[in-house]
Amino acid sequence: MSSSNKLFALTGLFDTPDEIMHAAETASKKYRKYDVNTPFPVHGMDDAMGLGESPIGWVTIIIGSTCMLLMLAFIAWVSLVDYPNIWAGKPYFNLPGYIPILFEVTVLTGAVSTVIIMFTIACGLPRNSHPLHDTAYMQRTSDDKFGICLEADDEAFDEASAHELLTSLGAKKIEPIYFDAEKEKSGLSLLNPWFLGFGGTVAVGMSVFVYLAFNYMVFEAPYNWMSVQPRVTHQKSNNVFADGRSMQKPVAGTISRGYLPDPYEKDPETMGKFVVNPLPVTQEVLDMGKEKFESRCSACHGNYGNGDSRLPSDAYPAGPSLHSPKIVDYTDGRINHIITHGQNVMPSYAKQLTKDERWAVVHYIRALQRSQNPKETDLK
Amino acid sequence: MQVADKSTADGIPDYSVEPSVVLKSPTFHDITETIVKPIESPPSFKWLMALAISMALFSVELIGWGVSFYYGTGMWGNNIPVAWAFPIVNFVFWVGIGHAGTLISAILFLFRQKWRNGIARFAEAMTIFAVMCAGLFPLFHTGRPWLPLYLMPYPNKHAVWVNFLSPLVWDVFAVSTYFTVSLFFWYTGLVPDFATLRDRTLGKDLISKVKKTIYSVLSLGWRFSNRHWRHYERVYLILAGLSTPLVLSVHTIVSFDFAVSGLPGWHTTIFPPYFVAGAIFSGFAMVVTVLVFIRYIFDMQHIITIDTLEKMNKIILLTGTLVGYAYGMEFFIAWYSGNLVEQFVFINRAFGPYAWAYWIMISCNVISPQMFWSRKLRRSVPIMFVTSIFVNIGMWFERYVITVTSLTRDFLPSSWGWYNPTFTDFSLLFGSFGMFFTLTLLFVKFMPLVAISEVKGIMDIAKPTHHHGGDH
Numbered sequence: 001m002s003s004s005n006k007l008f009a010l011t012g013l014f015d016t017p018d019e020i021m022h023a024a025e026t027a028s029k030k031y032r033k034y035d036v037n038t039p040f041p042v043h044g045m046d047d048a049m050g051l052g053e054s055p056i057g058w059v060t061i062i063i064g065s066t067c068m069l070l071m072l073a074f075i076a077w078v079s080l081v082d083y084p085n086i087w088a089g090k091p092y093f094n095l096p097g098y099i100p101i102l103f104e105v106t107v108l109t110g111a112v113s114t115v116i117i118m119f120t121i122a123c124g125l126p127r128n129s130h131p132l133h134d135t136a137y138m139q140r141t142s143d144d145k146f147g148i149c150l151e152a153d154d155e156a157f158d159e160a161s162a163h164e165l166l167t168s169l170g171a172k173k174i175e176p177i178y179f180d181a182e183k184e185k186s187g188l189s190l191l192n193p194w195f196l197g198f199g200g201t202v203a204v205g206m207s208v209f210v211y212l213a214f215n216y217m218v219f220e221a222p223y224n225w226m227s228v229q230p231r232v233t234h235q236k237s238n239n240v241f242a243d244g245r246s247m248q249k250p251v252a253g254t255i256s257r258g259y260l261p262d263p264y265e266k267d268p269e270t271m272g273k274f275v276v277n278p279l280p281v282t283q284e285v286l287d288m289g290k291e292k293f294e295s296r297c298s299a300c301h302g303n304y305g306n307g308d309s310r311l312p313s314d315a316y317p318a319g320p321s322l323h324s325p326k327i328v329d330y331t332d333g334r335i336n337h338i339i340t341h342g343q344n345v346m347p348s349y350a351k352q353l354t355k356d357e358r359w360a361v362v363h364y365i366r367a368l369q370r371s372q373n374p375k376e377t378d379l380k
Numbered sequence: 381m382q383v384a385d386k387s388t389a390d391g392i393p394d395y396s397v398e399p400s401v402v403l404k405s406p407t408f409h410d411i412t413e414t415i416v417k418p419i420e421s422p423p424s425f426k427w428l429m430a431l432a433i434s435m436a437l438f439s440v441e442l443i444g445w446g447v448s449f450y451y452g453t454g455m456w457g458n459n460i461p462v463a464w465a466f467p468i469v470n471f472v473f474w475v476g477i478g479h480a481g482t483l484i485s486a487i488l489f490l491f492r493q494k495w496r497n498g499i500a501r502f503a504e505a506m507t508i509f510a511v512m513c514a515g516l517f518p519l520f521h522t523g524r525p526w527l528p529l530y531l532m533p534y535p536n537k538h539a540v541w542v543n544f545l546s547p548l549v550w551d552v553f554a555v556s557t558y559f560t561v562s563l564f565f566w567y568t569g570l571v572p573d574f575a576t577l578r579d580r581t582l583g584k585d586l587i588s589k590v591k592k593t594i595y596s597v598l599s600l601g602w603r604f605s606n607r608h609w610r611h612y613e614r615v616y617l618i619l620a621g622l623s624t625p626l627v628l629s630v631h632t633i634v635s636f637d638f639a640v641s642g643l644p645g646w647h648t649t650i651f652p653p654y655f656v657a658g659a660i661f662s663g664f665a666m667v668v669t670v671l672v673f674i675r676y677i678f679d680m681q682h683i684i685t686i687d688t689l690e691k692m693n694k695i696i697l698l699t700g701t702l703v704g705y706a707y708g709m710e711f712f713i714a715w716y717s718g719n720l721v722e723q724f725v726f727i728n729r730a731f732g733p734y735a736w737a738y739w740i741m742i743s744c745n746v747i748s749p750q751m752f753w754s755r756k757l758r759r760s761v762p763i764m765f766v767t768s769i770f771v772n773i774g775m776w777f778e779r780y781v782i783t784v785t786s787l788t789r790d791f792l793p794s795s796w797g798w799y800n801p802t803f804t805d806f807s808l809l810f811g812s813f814g815m816f817f818t819l820t821l822l823f824v825k826f827m828p829l830v831a832i833s834e835v836k837g838i839m840d841i842a843k844p845t846h847h848h849g850g851d852h
């Protein structure tokens with residue numbers, strides 16, 4: 001205590017709220033730098049000290065509404081610019097649906113910022129090195145006494161007259177409080193190298209951990225159980241079966257659904273000779289054939305089958321004209337074979353067109369051939 | 381104080397004057413001593429026993445979470461068609477429990493209900509613990525609890541943003557806001573009390589020094605200065621003002637999780653007020669359950685008075701009747717709407733295969749609180765304890781009935797199903813009580829259970845007798 005030699009303040013303790021109110025009123029007439037320490041906020045003390053209303057509410061209003069507008073701008077950017085999606089048939093920007101989020105953001109930012117600014121800026125906390133800490137005065141005012149603290153910094157302060165004032169007000173205990181001016185200056189500050197080093201280490205460590213966790217950890221066991229599942233894939237070996245394969249051949253004498261073999265697959269001429277078009281020539285069949293021809297065939301063969309491809313010729317060779325004598329002379333079955341199994345660079349269309357659709361397309365090709373090169377009898 | 385003494389002395393209550401919150405005419409110092417006694421004295425046998433039981437239950441929950449974490453949500457009973465079962469039931473149940481804390485600390489503060497001061501701190505702590513219990517369920521229900529970041533709108537490598545129109549996203553915002561604001565509210569109230577504890581810790585041994593350091597850090601160096609109190613009181617008012625609409629919004633949004641979907645039995649406009657009333661109802665019941673225990677364990681009958689508990693019971697009666705009205709109104713609207721599916725769902729609730737759950741809900745929630753019309757029963761500690769437990773059971777079953785009956789039997793009979801909870805489900809349900817009580821018991825041992833400065837501020841001797849130019 002020998003180094004604590006500078007007078008900080010003269011303090012006086014009182015027993016009741018009435019006495020401290022009176023003391024505060026009297027002190028406020030003489031001093032500017034003084035404070036009242038009470039175990040709970042005493043009603044009317046702000047007026048007695050002449051302090052007026054706290055302006056802290058402006059923090060809530062300004063920060064809360066600013067953050068709400070920023071959130072609204074963010075949502076507008078997401079839903080109109082960066083990620084426009086129609087959800088539940090609503091407009092891209094659907095304000096009523098954003099109200100819950102905007103409200104929560106307002107409350108969250110308003111409340112959190114108010115508390116933080118109140119403690120840090122309005123009250124100057126956290127501060128554990130104030131001269132009043134660890135004094136008998138503080139220990140009583142945090143429990144059951146009401147204290148007034150006249151600071152030595154005040155221009156009107158004079159120890160003798162302050163003592164006299166406190167005595168005349170009826171203070172039960174008057175006590176001077178000293179502090180160490182040197183130590184006060186060298187206390188913990190935000191620029192303390194230890195503090196900065198510790199904070200920096202924590203920040204870097206956390207960043208590295210978060211980076212590793214989200215880029216590596218979540219792809220390792222056991223977090224990868226959704227992408228890596230114990231299952232049998234067709235190329236893997238398998239101990240269950242005698243031949244050691246995962247994928248088994250169909251049972252002898254059976255055919256898998258959708259795999260009925262085509263007896264004419266390798267023999268287009270026979271198909272052309274013996275298979276006839278089972279569909280009648282009706283408006284419905286021709287409409288279906290037209291639709292399928294235009295969506296599946298016309299890209300290469302042209303809308304009228306003239307071989308005028310719409311595709312870039314360097315990447316896709318143009319399909320032949322369907323009006324050449326060779327093709328006109330083909331039977332329906334022969335054309336159907338080409339559609340079903342492909343020919344030269346033309347792939348099979350068995351996956352894209354059903355059996356009936358293929359026959360309908362054949363009828364439509366016949367109609368095209370007749371309309372592009374009509375005979376005398378076809379014309380009126 | 382005079383009034384309270386008189387009414388207990390001759391048994392004739394005087395309803396004309398608000399009875400004092402704090403009995404026995406203590407001094408300021410007595411208040412400090414009583415409240416910090418559990419913190420400064422060695423743990424009692426009763427407390428250690430309670431903690432051991434709670435931690436045993438808590439470890440059951442931890443095993444349940446570990447199993448769910450490692451093997452995934454397949455360990456639970458929910459599947460199609462009951463995709464939402466115990467996890468959402470427990471989530472809504474615990475969030476609802478939390479609502480009483482905010483109601484007591486914020487709404488009753490705004491209404492200047494001074495009786496709240498004895499229980500406000502505890503109720504706020506309960507809010508925080510309940511929301512912690514609640515938050516784990518949806519987190520694990522996502523299937524990948526290590527990726528909670530995906531719930532938030534942040535610039536990610538998938539180039540995808542969350543759907544801001546989804547009630548589930550509203551839920552994320554609402555519950556996280558609720559938790560954060562409650563935590564700040566609670567901590568703001570604790571700061572002066574930590575400072576009181578700091579100034580009482582004067583020992584020179586190592587443990588006292590460590591304690592003092594912790595209290596100093598937590599108290600932020602609070603000096604009880606009136607230049608700080610004036611900001612502090614205003615902030616407390618602002619937080620109460622912000623929390624009041626917040627608490628209403630949270631359970632409203634939780635009810636949107638159900639109400640916005642098109643499922644019969646969920647798709648009703650009564651859900652938001654009905655859920656909020658139910659939340660307050662269950663929360664007050666939980667506060668009564670735990671407070672009855674705690675005032676007994678820590679001998680605080682004169683701070684948490686029977687008058688306070690009686691007022692809690694009145695609110696339980698009110699909200700319980702509101703909830704009963706909502707149950708009736710659901711049936712009325714199902715009939716009045718003329719919607720056959722809606723009508724079927726409600727008849728199925730009351731008389732279908734889950735009728736047992738429905739009638740447990742009705743008898744616990746609607747019938748059992750009606751005994752609080754009697755002043756004698758309202759002031760009887762054993763009665764209120766049993767009733768509050770009934771209410772908790774009933775409110776859990778309310779969410780169970782809403783979730784499971786609607787999902788097992790919706791529009792198409794071909795997609796009807798059944799729900800069987802698994803062992804893991806039950807371990808998480810009962811274990812979450814273990815977590816809640818463990819946190820609560822640790823809180824009452826290591827932090828001031830009652831707001832010291834607030835209780836001092838409402839005592840009769842705390843008010844200056846003559847006013848100096850104030851507005852009151």
